[in-house]
Amino acid sequence: MTGGGVVTEPKYQRIAAALKAAIAEGEYGPGDRLPGENDLMAAHGVARMTARQALGVLQSEGIAEARKGAGVFVRTFHPLRRRGIQRLTREAWGSGRSVWSVDATDRDVVVDQIRVGEEPAAEHIARVLGLVADEPVCVRDRRFVLDGKPVLLSTSSLPAGLVAGSPITRPDTGPGGIYARLAELGHEPVHFREEVRSRMPTSDETARLALPGGTPVLLVCRTAFTQDGSAVEVNEMVLDANSYILEYDFDA
Amino acid sequence: MTGGGVVTEPKYQRIAAALKAAIAEGEYGPGDRLPGENDLMAAHGVARMTARQALGVLQSEGIAEARKGAGVFVRTFHPLRRRGIQRLTREAWGSGRSVWSVDATDRDVVVDQIRVGEEPAAEHIARVLGLVADEPVCVRDRRFVLDGKPVLLSTSSLPAGLVAGSPITRPDTGPGGIYARLAELGHEPVHFREEVRSRMPTSDETARLALPGGTPVLLVCRTAFTQDGSAVEVNEMVLDANSYILEYDFDA
DNA sequence: TAGTGGTCTAGACCACTCC
DNA sequence: GAGTGGTCTAGACCACTAA
Numbered sequence: 001m002t003g004g005g006v007v008t009e010p011k012y013q014r015i016a017a018a019l020k021a022a023i024a025e026g027e028y029g030p031g032d033r034l035p036g037e038n039d040l041m042a043a044h045g046v047a048r049m050t051a052r053q054a055l056g057v058l059q060s061e062g063i064a065e066a067r068k069g070a071g072v073f074v075r076t077f078h079p080l081r082r083r084g085i086q087r088l089t090r091e092a093w094g095s096g097r098s099v100w101s102v103d104a105t106d107r108d109v110v111v112d113q114i115r116v117g118e119e120p121a122a123e124h125i126a127r128v129l130g131l132v133a134d135e136p137v138c139v140r141d142r143r144f145v146l147d148g149k150p151v152l153l154s155t156s157s158l159p160a161g162l163v164a165g166s167p168i169t170r171p172d173t174g175p176g177g178i179y180a181r182l183a184e185l186g187h188e189p190v191h192f193r194e195e196v197r198s199r200m201p202t203s204d205e206t207a208r209l210a211l212p213g214g215t216p217v218l219l220v221c222r223t224a225f226t227q228d229g230s231a232v233e234v235n236e237m238v239l240d241a242n243s244y245i246l247e248y249d250f251d252a
Numbered sequence: 253m254t255g256g257g258v259v260t261e262p263k264y265q266r267i268a269a270a271l272k273a274a275i276a277e278g279e280y281g282p283g284d285r286l287p288g289e290n291d292l293m294a295a296h297g298v299a300r301m302t303a304r305q306a307l308g309v310l311q312s313e314g315i316a317e318a319r320k321g322a323g324v325f326v327r328t329f330h331p332l333r334r335r336g337i338q339r340l341t342r343e344a345w346g347s348g349r350s351v352w353s354v355d356a357t358d359r360d361v362v363v364d365q366i367r368v369g370e371e372p373a374a375e376h377i378a379r380v381l382g383l384v385a386d387e388p389v390c391v392r393d394r395r396f397v398l399d400g401k402p403v404l405l406s407t408s409s410l411p412a413g414l415v416a417g418s419p420i421t422r423p424d425t426g427p428g429g430i431y432a433r434l435a436e437l438g439h440e441p442v443h444f445r446e447e448v449r450s451r452m453p454t455s456d457e458t459a460r461l462a463l464p465g466g467t468p469v470l471l472v473c474r475t476a477f478t479q480d481g482s483a484v485e486v487n488e489m490v491l492d493a494n495s496y497i498l499e500y501d502f503d504a
Numbered sequence: 505t506a507g508t509g510g511t512c513t514a515g516a517c518c519a520c521t522c523c
Numbered sequence: 524g525a526g527t528g529g530t531c532t533a534g535a536c537c538a539c540t541a542a
Contacts, residue, residue: 010511036527047513049301052528060312060465062452069520069527079449085502194500197331198450198468198493200314213312216450216468216493241450241468248446248500250337262530288508299532304509321508321540508540514533521527 015044015054020063023074030076034064062214062242075212079245080151084194084220086249113143113208114171118160125157128223129231136160138169140178143208146243150209153238162187162232178233179224187232189224194248196220198241209240216241267296267306272315275326282328286316314466314494327464331497332403336446336472338501365395365460366423370412377409380475381483388412390421392430395460398495402461405490414439414484430485431476439484441476446500448472450493461492468493 019035022028035043040051055072058064066072120134129137137157144152156178158168167173168181179189201209201217209217218239223231271287274280287295292303307324310316318324372386381389389409396404408430410420419425420433431441453461453469461469470493476485 012511038526048515050512053511055528060452061454066528067521068529070522071527084500190504192502192504196448196470196498196500197496198470200312200466200468202313214452216452218448218450244449246448248336248448248502250444250500250502252341252442252444264530290507300534302531305530307509318509319540320510320538323508323540506540506542509538511537512535516531518530519528521525523525 011044011046012050012053012057015040015046015051016057019054019058023063028074030074032074033071034058034074036071059212060214062216065212065214075242077242079243080146081245081247082239084246084248110145111142112145113141115139115141116169116171118169121157125234128234129157129159131159138163140168149240149243151240151243153205153208154235155237156233156235158182158233182224182232187226189232190227191225191229193223193225194220195222196246201238205238209238211240211242218244218246220246263296263298264302264305264309267292267298267303268309271306271310275315280326282326284326285323286310286326288323311464312466314468317464317466327494329494331495332398333497333499334491336498336500362397363394364397365393367391367393368421368423370421373409377486380486381409381411383411390415392420401492401495403492403495405457405460406487407489408485408487410434410485434476434484439478441484442479443477443481445475445477446472447474448498453490457490461490463492463494470496470498472498 019028028034034055037048037051037055040046040054041048044051055064055066059066059072063075064072065075117139118136119139121129121131121137123133125131125137126133126135131137138160140154140156140158142154143150144154158178162185163169163181166181166185168178173181182189197219198216199219201211201215205211205217211217218241220237220239222233222235222237224233224235225231271280280286286307289300289303289307292298292306293300296303307316307318311318311324315327316324317327369391370388371391373381373383373389375385377383377389378385378387383389390412392406392408392410394406395402396406410430414437415421415433418433418437420430425433434441449471450468451471453463453467457463457469463469470491472489472491474485474487474489475483476487477483
């Protein structure tokens, strides 16, 4: 450095702030290329690592995204709207539509990385489902890809004894999805609880959702309850936070 | 680099992975100090910037937290549970309790940085409240601090004409909060919509919530509707994602 | 005061993208 | 092939924390 002024805000922060201001004023719009490391070195008279650090600020704040060999670009935000309550009404899953398609009409949805199997229940799952630890659960793990962009990872767990032999243990569960099948088995879900939190992704989540740096994930854990109050399914979802707005409507 | 093996994963990623593995195996627990830059340089034979980069990975993933002059420490996760639906039943706000206290019983809650005033409505607020752009709104901006830790920023906007002269325009709104006051004014909220998303914090949010690096924020935007379907309040909240789990309960 | 992380420099080689 | 970001080195001074 070393230099400088009075109490001196770090150079890289000043550069980052200047870039943010330029974006805010519309000088750079969504998708535009920002000044690169060489530009910033020349413009501000700093070393490469310092220019890098400035660009790193914007990336870690989710404002910009680096593409190897190409440049650093302003990011966009075009979220899906996911209605947490209306999507789970009986009409939605009783009428041959999958739950997913309720909020993604007319989009190119692909479900891949499907894995269906039986495993010993993790401790926190077993507790919610009222099972003994290590008791077997049917696990359905899937990835949802919308218009070529992976947006959601879903891991659904059900007591293995409850669903043995049903379509739930197969990749394709048929019209109406697993809730319709559960109803046919006499375990119709009538109540749901969704718990929502957010954190930075693990490296596995970063890879499976193809997340650029500075993108958090939303975690939605949904528990389905039958009329007698017992939990029959726990669905742990990982959502690209840049692709989703969750909506919950309810009366006072 | 230099060097290495076959397709060579970057050194800093290997070091970061080793640290994560050590944490996962319980070698370092919540609050423990991790090996510092000097330790990593010696242990792995790398330069300072490389060791820094490895520690930076853990920080940007929210796993660790650096304290100047002290070291890098494993972070903890002790969230509050915020019930989005039960907390807004009439019993909750009709009985002299503030909405906030419903989910933070027996905790040391302080509300500070209170700012109440009248402003021209932002475009997105005006649209929801059914106002003309720049029409005045009453804005209530507050920060909630729990046990000394700031956890939530709240900005509530109401049509200025609707609430003029009422306690809503003053810092202390009285028992039951603004929903009880709105009811007294003949604008009782009967329906709510909460929209939830997540992103990395702005620098202002980082400062006001005292967020360590690698912590996203949850954005909850709640709109309150009266019986005739008109929106009477928009409350934009910014939550420390490391301090909250949102819970929504509903029937099929 | 010794050690820590925060900032910064001035070089270097690499893989990748775009022309 | 020129330019980009990704990784890495080997030094440096600083402010801060803790003993």
